[in-house]
Amino acid sequence: MVQRYLDHVRYEKRLATRTLALYTEHLIRLQSLAGTAGLALPAVPPAQVRRWAAQLHGAGLGGRSIALVLSSWRGFYAWLGREGLITSNPVADVRAPKSPQPLPKALGVDAAVQLAEHDNPDDDPWLEARDAAMVELLYGCGLRVSELVGLDVQASAEAHQQGRGWVDLHEAEVHVMGKGSKRRSVPLGRAALQALQRWLTLRGGAGAGAASTQPALFMGRHGTRLTPQSVWQRLRRRSLQAGLPAAVHPHMLRHSFASHVLQSSGDLRAVQELLGHANISTTQVYTRLDFQHLAKAYDAAHPRARKGGPPKKGPQSKPDC
Template sequence: MSADADLIARYLDHLRHEKRLADNSLKAYAAALRLLGDSAAQAGTPLPRVRHAQIRSWVTRMRTAGRSPRGMALILSGWRGFYAWLGRNGLADANPAQGLRLPRRERLLPKALPVDETVRLADASVPQDSPWHEARDAAIFELLYGCGLRVSELTGLNVAASDAAWQGGQGWIDLSAAEVQVLGKGGKRRSVPLGRKAVEALRRWLAVRGQVAPASEDAARALFLGRHGTRLSVRSVQLRIKRRGALTGASASLHPHMLRHCFASHLLQSSQDLRGVQEIMGHASIAATQVYTRLDFQHLAQAYDAAHPRAGQRRK
């Protein structure tokens, strides 16, 4: 392994074990650093000796090749983090990825379904392989929409607290307190309240969960199992939610993160408590939560256009 490849591997280990980044985030960082390593190798420059002018030229090359502003921003963020880590460890004397201006990227609003449609999807009777699948998928939907969990947070939940859960970086449910203890991004833990519907759905699921034997010690702790007795995967949840949306006539292609958007948007519409929603969502910055205030205004504008007698003048 070359010296540069070793530095990248060590940094990714740092992100995995100390920062506790999710698998998808790690893959994105690894791809960005492979691009950095390839660019440095073509220039004949070791990674610790890369300079600002070189980074600027590589960003320009990405822009000329048609890479999106969002994609370039993600890559450059990965490069900045890598050089910040090198600097903290005395392996680089400057961060060459700092101070670069990228094209302004369009801020896309998250997609959320209307309240009545989301509630209809939650209450809908969905054809399933068995009552076991029906109880499990109903509980999954209630946790995603009723608690605003990320899909990785949901699949990492255990039935109860344990030393293994703390050590393994997993969350758990506490039905007696009507709470779910979540391990979020960056290894940050938070408590999220469980609503009545979620508690009822979880009780129904736990009553039948034992019908499938766990295939491992980890699966024995897992809240949600697949039909082969293993911890349910992120991809499986995505497919089950998409299937539910298709069978119940959702107005958009349904996915777990859309339910998280629905949770935040609907809660904010009702409570107007931005800080509270930020805390429950596990957002590090209030700016991430403020996106939902713009989504709320978009819904209000659509309602105005559809219902107000003077709206026709606004559309002209």
């Protein structure tokens, strides 16, 4: 039953590879728990699911992680119901314990610009041009790292079929395949266009002989498409070389993009569209980040916000009773 369900979500729902791996892991855990309890999967009662959730929490698993586990179980039992194998979903009313939602970590504007404009004269020009273009797309367009490495140089039937994105320099747009196999288009700013043009000029140079046949926009020296892990490593290296106080990861640049656009425009719906969020509630976390930024500015600048601020001067008027 588990394998049939995994085939269903793989081929019919077209879940991302990473999501499918998590579903597999969580359902194997469900099988193990049911086997230990001496229960067949269709016979698991809601009370038992609650006990398992409590056990996971007691073992140190956080609320968000438990919610992901329960979500995969809930989907599995919903499918069993559609197949006529159960009459009710034992996970339907089970909820994970609430956990505080941490604010996303974003760079300040100056730090983001410092990272984007960093140029190491001792680095290989080919690598420098590629890394600079990647930073401009991550920060300038708010792409996920999976969307970045999935970009092709140009649109093609193969890119459409395999769910990859591409860049359109003529229209100054980048077309990406986001979560849930949803396509979206994001405008390319002037800096991103210039960085991409420089990279494409050098991309087919010495040491990259496979560039003529490789559709990937970003590739390594051996002519293969870059992996997310490679982007993480290069970005970490670049951020430390640029003198930033902490290593930067790709999603931090996506958070920075969202935060800075929201601070400048105040248009939450536009940020939602640019990020490709299905629900506005996902984007609303950046309003908290934006308020935190404003609160810090207030604390630093307003005399009434400072501890031990200047005392009041002049006579004090009596309250009007």
